[in-house]
Amino acid sequence: MSVAGALAGAVQVLGGVLLAPLIPGLIQRLKARLQGRPGPSPLQPYRELRRLWHKSGVAPFPRTVIYELAPPVVVASSLVALVMLPIGGRSPGWPVGHDALVLVGLLALGRFAITLAAWDTGGGFGLMGASRELTFGVPVEAVLLMVMVLVALPVGSTNLIALSDAAARPHVWGEPAHWAALLAFVLVMLAETGRQPIDNPDTHLELTMVHEGPLLEYAGRELAYLQWAAAARHWIMLVLATELFVPHPGPFAARLAVLVVSVPVWCGLLAVVETTQAKMRVLRVPLFLGAGGLVCLLGLASWFAGGGS
Amino acid sequence: MSLLAILLAAGAVVVACGLVGALIGGLRWSLLLQAAGMAMIGAVGTAVLFGAASVGARFRSGFSPALGVDRMSGFFLLVLSLIAVPALYYARDALRGAPRARVTAGLSGAFCLALVGLLTARDVTTFLGFWELMTLLPAALILVGRHDERARRDVFAYLAITHLGGVGVWASMLVLAVHGALGGTPLHGEGLRALVAVLALIGFGTKAGAMPLHSWLPRAHPLAPAHVSALMSGVMIKLALYGLIRVLFAWDAPAPLWVGVVLLGFGALSAVGGVLYALFQHELKRLLAFHSIENVGIILLGLGASLVFAAIGRPLWSAIAFAAALLHILNHAIFKALLFLGAGSFAAAVGGLGLDRLGGLLRRMPWTGGAFALGAMAIAGLPPLNGFVSEWMTLQSLLHVAVYGPFGVSLTALVATAALAATAALAVFCFVKVIGLVLLGAPRSGECEAAKESSVGMRAPVVFLAALCVLLGVTPGLLVPTLAKLRLSSVPLSVHAGVYLPGTGGFPTLALTLALVLLTIGLWRLGTGRRAAPTPIWACGQAVVPALAWTSSGFTKPIRLVLEGVLRPTRELTTVRAQSGVVQEVRYEAEVPHLFDTLLYEPVTAAALRAAALVRRLQSGSLRTYLIYLVGLLVLLLVLVRLGVLA
Numbered sequence: 001m002s003v004a005g006a007l008a009g010a011v012q013v014l015g016g017v018l019l020a021p022l023i024p025g026l027i028q029r030l031k032a033r034l035q036g037r038p039g040p041s042p043l044q045p046y047r048e049l050r051r052l053w054h055k056s057g058v059a060p061f062p063r064t065v066i067y068e069l070a071p072p073v074v075v076a077s078s079l080v081a082l083v084m085l086p087i088g089g090r091s092p093g094w095p096v097g098h099d100a101l102v103l104v105g106l107l108a109l110g111r112f113a114i115t116l117a118a119w120d121t122g123g124g125f126g127l128m129g130a131s132r133e134l135t136f137g138v139p140v141e142a143v144l145l146m147v148m149v150l151v152a153l154p155v156g157s158t159n160l161i162a163l164s165d166a167a168a169r170p171h172v173w174g175e176p177a178h179w180a181a182l183l184a185f186v187l188v189m190l191a192e193t194g195r196q197p198i199d200n201p202d203t204h205l206e207l208t209m210v211h212e213g214p215l216l217e218y219a220g221r222e223l224a225y226l227q228w229a230a231a232a233r234h235w236i237m238l239v240l241a242t243e244l245f246v247p248h249p250g251p252f253a254a255r256l257a258v259l260v261v262s263v264p265v266w267c268g269l270l271a272v273v274e275t276t277q278a279k280m281r282v283l284r285v286p287l288f289l290g291a292g293g294l295v296c297l298l299g300l301a302s303w304f305a306g307g308g309s
Numbered sequence: 310m311s312l313l314a315i316l317l318a319a320g321a322v323v324v325a326c327g328l329v330g331a332l333i334g335g336l337r338w339s340l341l342l343q344a345a346g347m348a349m350i351g352a353v354g355t356a357v358l359f360g361a362a363s364v365g366a367r368f369r370s371g372f373s374p375a376l377g378v379d380r381m382s383g384f385f386l387l388v389l390s391l392i393a394v395p396a397l398y399y400a401r402d403a404l405r406g407a408p409r410a411r412v413t414a415g416l417s418g419a420f421c422l423a424l425v426g427l428l429t430a431r432d433v434t435t436f437l438g439f440w441e442l443m444t445l446l447p448a449a450l451i452l453v454g455r456h457d458e459r460a461r462r463d464v465f466a467y468l469a470i471t472h473l474g475g476v477g478v479w480a481s482m483l484v485l486a487v488h489g490a491l492g493g494t495p496l497h498g499e500g501l502r503a504l505v506a507v508l509a510l511i512g513f514g515t516k517a518g519a520m521p522l523h524s525w526l527p528r529a530h531p532l533a534p535a536h537v538s539a540l541m542s543g544v545m546i547k548l549a550l551y552g553l554i555r556v557l558f559a560w561d562a563p564a565p566l567w568v569g570v571v572l573l574g575f576g577a578l579s580a581v582g583g584v585l586y587a588l589f590q591h592e593l594k595r596l597l598a599f600h601s602i603e604n605v606g607i608i609l610l611g612l613g614a615s616l617v618f619a620a621i622g623r624p625l626w627s628a629i630a631f632a633a634a635l636l637h638i639l640n641h642a643i644f645k646a647l648l649f650l651g652a653g654s655f656a657a658a659v660g661g662l663g664l665d666r667l668g669g670l671l672r673r674m675p676w677t678g679g680a681f682a683l684g685a686m687a688i689a690g691l692p693p694l695n696g697f698v699s700e701w702m703t704l705q706s707l708l709h710v711a712v713y714g715p716f717g718v719s720l721t722a723l724v725a726t727a728a729l730a731a732t733a734a735l736a737v738f739c740f741v742k743v744i745g746l747v748l749l750g751a752p753r754s755g756e757c758e759a760a761k762e763s764s765v766g767m768r769a770p771v772v773f774l775a776a777l778c779v780l781l782g783v784t785p786g787l788l789v790p791t792l793a794k795l796r797l798s799s800v801p802l803s804v805h806a807g808v809y810l811p812g813t814g815g816f817p818t819l820a821l822t823l824a825l826v827l828l829t830i831g832l833w834r835l836g837t838g839r840r841a842a843p844t845p846i847w848a849c850g851q852a853v854v855p856a857l858a859w860t861s862s863g864f865t866k867p868i869r870l871v872l873e874g875v876l877r878p879t880r881e882l883t884t885v886r887a888q889s890g891v892v893q894e895v896r897y898e899a900e901v902p903h904l905f906d907t908l909l910y911e912p913v914t915a916a917a918l919r920a921a922a923l924v925r926r927l928q929s930g931s932l933r934t935y936l937i938y939l940v941g942l943l944v945l946l947l948v949l950v951r952l953g954v955l956a
Contacts (some may be wrong), residue, residue: 059840062751064671068837069829076828080821096821097807099814101704104730105692112691112737119745123846127745127859134738135867138731145704145730149711149723156712158705159814206849216847221836286871293727300723304716
C-alpha cells in the first residue's frame with residue numbers, strides 16, 4: 001500500500017468518523033455569525049454526542065427488533081459509504097469497491113431503515129417525517145443518477161476513483177455538462193443533508209420535521225448513532241462534491257489540500273443558503289429537485305453539442 | 310437418448326402422476342410428487358445451463374412436434390423449478406380445507422406441465438399449443454376456487470385482453486415459421502422483420518403485463534390461490550419474456566436500433582407506472598400484482614439496453630445488459646413468489662388482506678413475517694439482497710448506453726436511468742408502507758390480534774425463498790458470467806462471488822454484506838445499553854388511541870399531492886350528520902383511479918361495442934336479406950373481375 005493510499009485511508013476513517021460532526025457544528029456557527037449572533041461553538045455536536053452516549057435508551061411500546069436495528073443499520077451503511085469514497089482520488093483498496101451506484105444504494109438502505117423504524121413505533125410525527133423523506137427520496141435518487149450519468153460521460157465509468165481523476169483534468173472544467181451536473185448535485189446535497197430550503201435541522205416543531213421526525217422516539221446511544229449518521233451524511237455529500245466537481249489538479253498532497261480547503265467552503269455556502277432562504281412548502285420540494293433533472297438534460301445536450309470529448 | 314433426456318421425461322411423468330393422483334387419491338402426497346417431478350425437471354435445466362450438452366431436438370420450422378432443451382430453456386426451467394417446488398409444497402397445507410382442493414391441485418400440476426411444455430417446445434405448433442394452455446389453465450384455476458360475479462368478470466377481462474394480444478404471438482410465430490426463421494434461416498426484408506418485431510412486442514408484451522397492455526394483470530393475479538399467484542407472477546409472465554427474447558435476440562436478430570429504444574420506452578413506462586399505482590393500492594395481493602408490472606419494466610429496460618448495445622457495436626455490454634435482465638427475471642421470480650406465498654399465509658391467519666386491517670404480524674408470525682420482510686427488502690432493491698444486484702446491473706447498462714450511444718439514444722437512456730432510479734425509490738416507499746402496515750405497529754383488527762404462525766409446511770417454502778434472496782444477493786457473481794454467455798460466448802467475465810464489470814467501481818457483494826452485517830451487529834451490541842421503563846410514543850402529550858394510527862393513504866399522501874396532475878385522484882367529503890349547524894359525522898371517500906382503464910380501455914371497449922351494434926344491423930335474420938347480400942356480393946365480384954382489379 002502506498003503512502004498516499006494509507007493517508008487517504010486514514011482520512012476516510014478518522015476524518016469521516018471523527019471530523020464529520022464538525023461539519024454541522026461549523027455550519028451552525030457560520031450561520032449564527034451571518035445572522036449576527038455569537039452562536040454555539042463548532043464543537044457543540046461533540047458535546048451533544050457525549051451527553052447522549054451516557055444517557056439510557058427509551059423503550060417505546062409497541063416496538064420490535066426493527067426499532068433497535070435501525071440506528072445500527074443507518075450507521076453501518078454510512079460507515080461503508082465513508083470508506084467507499086476516495087480521498088484526493090486515492091483509497092487504500094478496501095474490499096468494498098468504489099462504485100458510485102452502490103454508494104447510492106447504501107444511502108437508500110439508511111433511508112429505508114429509519115423510515116421503517118417510524119412504522120415500528122407507529123408515532124404520527126415520525127411517520128409524517130418518514131413519508132416526506134421518502135417522497136423527497138424519489139427526485140433525489142432520480143437526479144443523483146442523472147448527475148452520475150453526466151460525470152461518467154468523459155470517462156465511461158462509475159468508479160469513484162476514475163471520476164475523481166477525471167475532475168482533476170483541466171479539459172473537464174470547460175465542459176458545460178460538468179457544471180450542469182454540479183448545479184444539480186448541489187440541489188441533491190441540500191436535500192440529502194437536510195438543510196434549508198428543503199428541511200430545517202433546527203426545528204423543534206414536530207409538524208415541520210422531515211429528517212428529524214423519525215428520530216423523535218429515540219434517546220441515548222441510539223439517538224447518538226442517528227445524529228452521528230446525519231453528520232456523516234454531510235461528510236459524504238461534501239467530500240463527494242469536492243471529489244467529483246472541484247478542480248483539483250496535481251499530486252495527491254495538492255488534492256488533499258484542495259479537499260481541506262473546499263469542505264469548509266462548502267460549509268460556508270450551505271450556511272449562506274440557510275441564512276438567505278426560507279424553508280419552502282413541502283410539496284414544492286420535488287419540483288425544486290426536479291429542476292435539477294432538467295438541468296441535467298440540458299447538460300447532456302450541451303455535451304453532444306460540443307462533440308463529446 | 311441421453312441421461313438428461315430420460316430424467317426430463319421421468320420428471321414430466323412424475324408430475325403427471327401427481328396430477329392424476331390429486332384428482333383420484335391423496336392430496337398431500339400427490340402435490341409432493343408434483344414438486345419432486347418439478348425438481349427433476351429443474352435439475353435437467355440447471356445441468357444444461359451450466360454446460361451439459363443440449364437435450365433433444367433443436368428448433369425447427371416445420372409443423373411436426375419436437376421437444377428439446379437448450380441453455381436458454383435450461384435457465385428458464387431452473388427459474389420455473391425454483392418457484393414451482395416451494396409453491397407446490399406450500400399448496401399441501403394451504404389447500405387443506407379449501408373448496409375443490411383436488412381439482413385445484415390437479416390443475417396446478419397441469420399448469421406446471423404447460424409451462425415446462427412451452428419451454429421445451431422446439432416447433433411452432435407445440436409452442437403455440439402450450440402457449441394457449443398457459444393462458445387458459447390459470448383462468449380455470451381461478452374459476453375453480455371462486456365463481457362470484459366479480460371474479461368471473463375479471464377472468465373474462467384477463468382472457469379477452471391476453472387473447473387479443475395473443476394475436477401478435479400467433480402472427481409473429483407463424484410468420485417466423487413459414488419463413489424458416491425458427492430453423493435458423495434469417496428473415497429477409499426490413500419491412501417483414503419490423504412487422505415481426507412489432508407483432509412480438511404486442512403479443513408477448515401483453516402477456517408479460519407491459520404497460521399499457523397490462524390491464525388484465527392486476528385483476529387476474531390477486532384472484533388466484535396464493536401458490537398459483539406465485540407461479541403466475543413469478544414464472545408465467547416471465548415466459549412471455551422468454552418468447553420475446555427468442556424472437557428479438559435469435560429468430561428476428563439482429564434487431565434494429567429502434568426496437569431497443571422502443572423497449573427502453575415501454576420498460577420505463579411500465580417500471581414507473583407499475584410502482585406508482587402499486588403505491589396507492591389498499592389490498593396486498595393487488596399491490597403485489599402492480600409490482601410485477603414494475604419489475605417486468607425493469608427487465609424490459611435491461612433487454613432494451615442489450616439490443617441498443619448490439620446495434621451500436623458494443624457486444625460485451627450487450628451481454629452484460631442481457632445478463633442483468635435474466636438475473637432480474639430470476640430474482641423477481643424468487644421474491645415475488647415469496648411475497649405472494651407470505652401474503653397467502655397472512656390471509657389464512659387473518660382472513661383478509663386489506664392493508665389497513667393488518668398490523669403487528671411480525672411478533673405473531675415471526676418466521677413468515679421475517680421472511681416476508683426480507684422479500685420486501687429484496688424487491689425494493691436494497692443492498693445487500695438480490696434485487697439490488699440486478700437493478701444495479703440494469704442501471705449500469707442504462708448509464709453506459711447514455712455514455713456510448715448517439716445523442717437521441719443517449720437522451721432516452723438518461724431519462725430511462727432517472728426513471729429506474731425513481732422506480733427504485735418509489736419501491737422503497739411502497740415496501741416501507743407494506744412492511745409497516747402488515748408487520749409492524751399495533752394490530753388494527755381483532756383477527757390480527759389473534760393471528761397464529763402458520764404450519765411448518767407453509768413456513769418452510771417461504772423461508773427457503775428468503776434464503777435464496779440472501780444467497781443470490783451475496784454471491785450473484787457465480788451466475789452472472791454464465792448468463793452473459795447466453796448472449797456472447799466469449800465473455801471476459803470471470804467467476805467471483807461479487808460482480809465486477811468493466812466501467813464500474815466493482816460490486817464485491819460478499820465483502821460488502823459481511824461489512825454491513827458485522828458492523829450492524831457490533832454497533833447493535835454497543836448501542837443498546839440500559840433502557841428506561843417502557844414509555845408511550847410521543848404524540849404531544851396526547852394518549853395514543855387507535856384513531857391516531859396511520860393508514861396507507863395517509864402515508865402516501867405527499868406523493869399523491871405532488872403527482873396530482875398525473876394521477877388525478879378523486880375525493881369526496883359528505884356530511885352525514887349535523888346537529889344545529891355543527892358537523893358530527895362525515896363520510897370521506899378518496900381513490901386513485903386507474904387511468905389506463907378509464908382513459909384507454911373503456912373508450913376502446915365502448916367503441917368496439919358500438920361497432921358491433923352497427924354490424925348487427927346487417928343481421929336482420931330474414932332469408933331474403935341474406936339472398937340480397939349474396940347476389941350483391943356476386944355482382945360486385947363480377948364487376949371487379951370485369952374491371953381487372955381481381956385477376
